[in-house]
Amino acid sequence: MTKPIVIIGAGQAGLQTAEALRAEGWDGGILLLGEEPHAPYHRPPLSKAYMLGEYSEAQLTIRGAEALAKKSIELRTGTRVAAIDRAAGEVVLAGGERIAYHGLVLATGSRARPLPFEGGTLPGVFALRTLDDCRAISAALEKAEGVAVIGGGFIGLEFAAVARKKGKPVVVFEAADRLMARVVAPLISDFYAGLHRRNGVELYLDAHVSGIAGRDGHAFAVRSGTGVDFVADLIIAGIGIIPNVELAKEAGLECEGGIVVDPCGRTADPRIVAAGDCTATRLADGRLRRLESVQNAVEQGKAAAAALMGREKPFLAPPWFWSDQYDVKLQMVGLSAGHDRVVVRGSVDDGKFTAFYFREGRLIGMDSANRAQDHMAGRKLIERGLTPTPEQAADESFALNALLA
């Protein structure tokens, strides 16, 4: 009997790779190993619709048991892999069981970065990463008297918006001088600072948190570097993620801020590919591209499956992301870092605008707030290397789609 393709990690990347393997014609076994007790589920709604109570847990499921069975994908949940034995071509489970693989997919994901100060693990302090995290947070939120969010990135700010919608007092601490600084340009950061403040969030930028104070064994207050205590009994740590590279590293695969793969998802071992949050992609010019997004999980999954079947389907498209906060949908495409000119279409004051980022006259990125039509056109423009003039970008009557014809 042929050995199965084993996939470590049953998140969106792992599941996508499994389904793409079927689409690529792999008719052997596929074994999907998940550490969490759940079938693959959509993570993005966790900090939004699920937390607001608009989605049940069942509605988060990507594929149910029958759908997996239909594609002969065997799912084993609650299963931790302890090691990869590349010489033997086997994975070793935590219980000692060894499973031989024909090919191996690393879709191990990432975990929340722990708070690096005193009190960071007190009850009442949560990371927002998994369904189980969110079950606990959701219960705590109902009773919470004060909410603090440490880290002004997407996760923390989406949660802050939910907590405000539920009428809770919310304070947000961000170490940088602006929100979501790693991904968006200052114009967008400023817009979001205003949006959160208008919705009643107490927002501190350039904020240094020195620790979390406890009382009766539970988080009680966030202590600022200036010695001020902000009382909060529900504290969300949103200071970034750490890719889960340990298995790969111990197996001798190259890791550098992620499991290093080429644009086809290949590691240096021809039998091992990787996809999703756990990876860092080495581009042709030697730079590493690290993305944490649904698009990356899906597209790398497709590329990795093709690679295992001996086909090259590199994922090189411009990255896109989105974030829902209050009634504003922010959609981003490309990367604005290094831009030398910003042009705005629409009205920032009305919360309906797109920022176009240019470098040396070329469009390199777009951030759209409640302007999905611009974003969707932008994905195609940037992928094809097409550029509107700054004048066209600013002119609402100019149809961006006209450039795609």
Place this chain on the structure above:
Amino acid sequence: MPKVTYIEPSGNQVEIDVPVGWSVMQSAMSNGVEGIEAECGGSCACATCHCYVESHADVVPAAGETELSMLGNVVAERKPNSRLCCQIKMTPELEGLVVRFPDAQS
């Protein structure tokens, strides 16, 4: 539970009971209907749950602004009955709804 008939790109028809309150996308995905990707999980952010609504034209609530904008760049042909099915919530009035998936989503 109201039933929805999904027509896959091959023409194959799948009838599924959809819980009231679920989106037409969620049942298609969890049951493994072919022809839908729904990458973003129902956030109206990816436009990969494009469908053609083949019945109940007067009963299905109209598309919102974001959905209409996203429909502007779907991969398959956009028709007057094009919708993103993550935005269609199941109600008893939609019993017997028929939706067809296009050949391509991405």
